[in-house]
Amino acid sequence: KAGVTQTPRYLIKTRGQQVTLSCSPISGHRSVSWYQQTPGQGLQFLFEYFSETQRNKGNFPGRFSGRQFSNSRSEMNVSTLELGDSALYLCASSPGQGFLSTEAFFGQGTRLTVV
Amino acid sequence: SQQGEEDPQALSIQEGENATMNCSYKTSINNLQWYRQNSGRGLVHLILIRSNEREKHSGRLRVTLDTSKKSSSLLITASRAADTASYFCATVSNSGYSTLTFGKGTMLLVSP
Numbered sequence: 240k241a242g243v244t245q246t247p248r249y250l251i252k253t254r255g256q257q258v259t260l261s262c263s264p265i266s267g268h269r270s271v272s273w274y275q276q277t278p279g280q281g282l283q284f285l286f287e288y289f290s291e292t293q294r295n296k297g298n299f300p301g302r303f304s305g306r307q308f309s310n311s312r313s314e315m316n317v318s319t320l321e322l323g324d325s326a327l328y329l330c331a332s333s334p335g336q337g338f339l340s341t342e343a344f345f346g347q348g349t350r351l352t353v354v
Numbered sequence: 355s356q357q358g359e360e361d362p363q364a365l366s367i368q369e370g371e372n373a374t375m376n377c378s379y380k381t382s383i384n385n386l387q388w389y390r391q392n393s394g395r396g397l398v399h400l401i402l403i404r405s406n407e408r409e410k411h412s413g414r415l416r417v418t419l420d421t422s423k424k425s426s427s428l429l430i431t432a433s434r435a436a437d438t439a440s441y442f443c444a445t446v447s448n449s450g451y452s453t454l455t456f457g458k459g460t461m462l463l464v465s466p
Contacts, residue, residue: 243396272453274456281456281457281458281459282444282456284453284454284455287451287453294451295451295453327394329396329397331397331454336452337446337451337452337453338385338387338446338452338453338454339384339385339446339452341402342387342399342402343387343389343399343444344399345389345396345397345398346396347395347396348394348395348396350394
């Protein structure tokens with residue numbers, strides 16, 4: 240079974256631009272969660288999607304948005320990029336909603352650098 | 355916001371030694387999970403321990419959970435250089451949405 244695939248692996252963007260990151264979950268997994276990882280704040284939850292619906296959202300500004308498609312693939316978008324958005328963005332998939340009975344399967348992440 | 359706090363922040367040991375990492379959390383949990391992350395890459399799941407369990411083993415890994423103290427520990431026995439990585443605990447709450455809330459991690463360096 241293929242793992243979670245995140246594209247692109249690396250991105251360099253300029254302040255003020257927008258960016259779209261993609262995540263393809265493990266086949267059969269219907270839930271996708273996104274996390275931002277920075278040296279200062281650690282791993283912060285962004286949002287979770289299940290069956291194309293956003294179930295939960297972390298404490299991030301409205302510049303961060305996402306969506307999930309009918310094939311469970313997910314995208315997240317960050318508009319009006321700021322230097323502080325530089326981070327490793329991780330996507331995790333699971334078979335069902337949340338993690339009450341299962342672990343998260345993570346992709347390799349997208350390293351975003353804002354200059 | 356961080357739920358778990360790992361201790362120590364960094365740990366340096368020799369191959370063959372045991373490594374113990376601790377995690378404390380604040381709220382009632384459904385389960386607690388440990389993950390490993392090699393430098394700048396994705397996280398790999400190690401063990402999930404439920405709130406009604408006290409200890410779990412997986413190969414060279416042993417995890418304990420003390421819900422009365424809201425703490426967990428991860429023991430890696432007979433460490434190898436390949437165990438060099440960051441280790442994170444993550445909690446899943448009993449209330450609200452069942453997302454993972456991570457601590458800041460312990461960076462483990464195992465020297466040959």
